[in-house]
Amino acid sequence: MNKAASPLRVVVAGGGTAGWMTAAALAHTLGPVIELTLVESDAIGTIGVGESTIPPMQLFNRLLGINEAEFMRATQATFKLGIMFENWRDVGHKYFHSFGTTGKDHWSAGFQHFWMHGLTQGHEHPYDDYALELQAAMQSRFAHLPDDRLNYAYQLDSALYARFLRQRAEAGGATRIEGRIAQVELNGESGDIAALVLDGDRRIEGDLFIDCTGFRALLIEGALHAGFDDWSHWRPCDSAIAIQTSSVRPAVPYTRAIAHDAGWQWRIPLQHRQGNGIVYCSRYLSQEAAQERLFATIEGDKLVKPNIIKYQTGVRRRQWHRNCVAVGLSGGFMEPLESTSIHLIQRAVLRICRMLPAGRVSERDIAEFNEQQFTDMEQIRDFLILHYKVTDRRDSPFWRHVASMAIPDSLAHKIELFRETGRVFRKNEELFVENSWVQVMMGQGIMPQSWHPVAAKLRPGELTAFLSGLRDSVARTVAGLPDHHAYVSRYCAAAEPR
Ligand code: FAD
Structure with missing residues (x-):
């Protein structure tokens, strides 16, 4: 049993998106059991980008008890149903990676198997016609549908989001200190971080330090030398x-x-x-x-x-090292292509909430945290590489380079499995679901050579009814949706609680 002790002193270094997401979540969920301080430097400022998100952000906001309309007003946000990729497979070619699911899966096989079988039976409608979010996006329509049938994320102003979260963190008990961290002081015996020393010699002591200093990684790397795995051979944009x-x-x-x-x-x-x-x-x-x-x-x-x-693409070798956890860009960066960085912040913060130490930091917690974070990052890395590797483009040295680069075995397996069988499997709560992989693999030009035989069990009439029923449902639903821009204006003005 934990003995009653003074509250754990948690110090967040940095006040960008990562710093304020961390502070707001910790204040909201653990306010009474921790003493929370955030240090940021107005003179240094934040990176000032990071505006496109993915659907789990809804969950983060809900966990913090945030009213969606208030949040959207405060951050000037719009809804996001996916990403349009233009010129990726080839110059002039477009495809859409939408949130949600396409068509309807059978327990033994994803919808793509039925669609591919349909192609051989004369059903030539594109795969896109079965994706609700995609069709809504193409017609710029949006509304909240019952049972969250339309899956969405946000496009937001990241500076305004940090300001919005700051108010909530401070209201929840976090103390904000303005100042430049001049030095990270280590405990001579343990090697842990003892305090942050600001310009003017003010010392901020703590038990657990969250490094949200962005690419500088002042604590995790500058002071603790956690190490960096360079991934620029897979992600050459810098x-x-x-x-x-x-x-x-x-x-x-x-x-x-x-x-x-x-x-x-x-x-x-x-x-x-x-x-x-x-x-x-x-x-x-x-x-x-x-x-x-x-x-x-x-x-x-x-x-x-x-x-x-x-920037340099790659990840911090130890995301949690000693009494310091890297959250945000200090933990690594892969690139903004699929809007995953803010999501990784969210994952890390929720893990910290779950693994908050009861006094001294446990090495087992550290090992568990690092393994979970690393799994997330590797899976996202593979998904990002896919967009570059599988392409018909050879029109420039850049595209010739990425098309010929060696890729991780995990990704090579996934691509070949899909190419041979049309199958994709989601492992370890992977962020990108089957629909995402299928849309991007087909979008980039992989057409499976075979599909699950269960699709052929549908008699011709059943297959026709199944496919046309799905298409009609998508088309009818989209036709009933209002214009996105008008909906956002109305929704933000009304500030209905959600
Ligand atoms: P920062 O915003 O850099 O914040 C660092 C903080 O540390 C600041 O408050 C700074 O003042 C403070 N600090 C630093 N040094 C000191 C010091 N010595 N003393 C005191 N304070 C200090 N992510 C997405 O999810 N979607 C996107 O669309 C997206 N687009 C991106 C586009 C680009 C080009 C890049 C590079 C990134 C993008 N990202 C995106 C990532 C996203 O911007 C970051 O994950 C997010 O902004 C978090 O940044 P951060 O808080 O870690 O760092």
């Missing part, structure tokens, strides 16, 4: 330029990822503006050329100066 512009048209409920000859560009529509950026590999494109390309393709007025970002 630079980005971001810029915000005024909106020139109503916001659509999806993010665009538009490939170019040395990387890709994003467009993320919010209520009050649009987020734009270019991701590129500096080996193949100079900063000047990247900026020129970005500026030539953006719409609307530039609202800020371009934000130039350099």
Whole structure:
């Protein structure tokens, strides 16, 4: 049994999206049993990007008791139903990775098996016609449907989100200290972090430190040297330029990822503006050329100066080391392509809540935490590599390089299994479900050579009724949805609790 002790002193270093998500969640769930302090430096500021999310963010907000309309108003958020990938398989080709499911699975086989069998029986409707979220996105429609039938995430202003969470964290008992961390002081005996020393010599002592200092990784790497696994041989893009512009048209409920000859560009529509950026590999494109390309393709007025970002892809070898946990960019970065970074913050924070030490940190907790985080990261890594590796593009040195690179065995197995049999399996609560893998693998150009024989058990009339019933249901549902932009305005104005 734990003996009554003074509350665990938790110190969060950094106040970007990671810092304030961590502080808000800890304050909300563990407020009375911890003493929570967050240190951030206004002079250093935050990375200022990270606006596209994935559906589990709904869960995070609900866990914190956040009213969705209030959150959307505060962060100028729009709904997101997926990502449009343009020029990835080949120049001029497009496909959509939508949230939710496509068609209807049988317990023994995913819907793709029935669809492929249908193709041989003269049912030529594209796979996309069976995906509700995809069709809603294409027509820019959205509404909350009963039983959460339309699965969605958000596109939001990350600075406003951090500010919104800050209010909640402070209301929940977190203390915010403004100042620059000048030194991380270690305990001479244990080697753990003892305190953060700020400019002016103010010391902040703690028992558990959460490193949310972004790419600087001041605590986990700067002080504790947890190590870094470089993944740039799989993720060669190492630079980005971001810029915000005024909106020139109503916001659509999806993010665009538009490939170019040395990387890709994003467009993320919010209520009050649009987020734009270019991701590129500096080996193949100079900063000047990247900026020129970005500026030539953006719409609307530039609202800020371009934000130039350099990074190295990879992960911190130990996400939790001694009495310090890396959350956010300090723990690693793979790239923004599938909007997974904020989700990884969420996963880490919820794990910290579950594994909060009762006094001294347990090595078993550390090992468990690191294994779980690492599994998440490896699975996401594989999914990201898929977008580059499986392509028909050979039109530039960048695409020739990524198409020919060696890939992890885990991904090679997944690709070949799908190519041979049409099957995909989700293991260890993997973030990306079967539908995601199928949409991206087919979108990038893999067509399975066979499919599950259960599909052929449907008699021709049954197959026709099954497929047309699904298509009609999707089309009818989408036709009944209101315009996304108008819905967001109404919903935020009404502030109905959800
Ligand atoms: P930061 O925002 O950099 O915050 C670091 C904090 O530490 C700041 O408050 C800073 O002031 C503080 N700090 C640093 N040093 C000191 C010091 N010495 N003393 C005191 N304070 C200090 N993720 C998504 O999920 N979706 C996306 O669409 C997406 N797009 C991205 C695009 C790009 C180009 C990049 C690079 C990342 C993107 N990400 C995205 C990732 C996302 O931006 C981050 O995961 C998220 O913003 C969290 O960042 P952070 O809080 O870890 O770091």
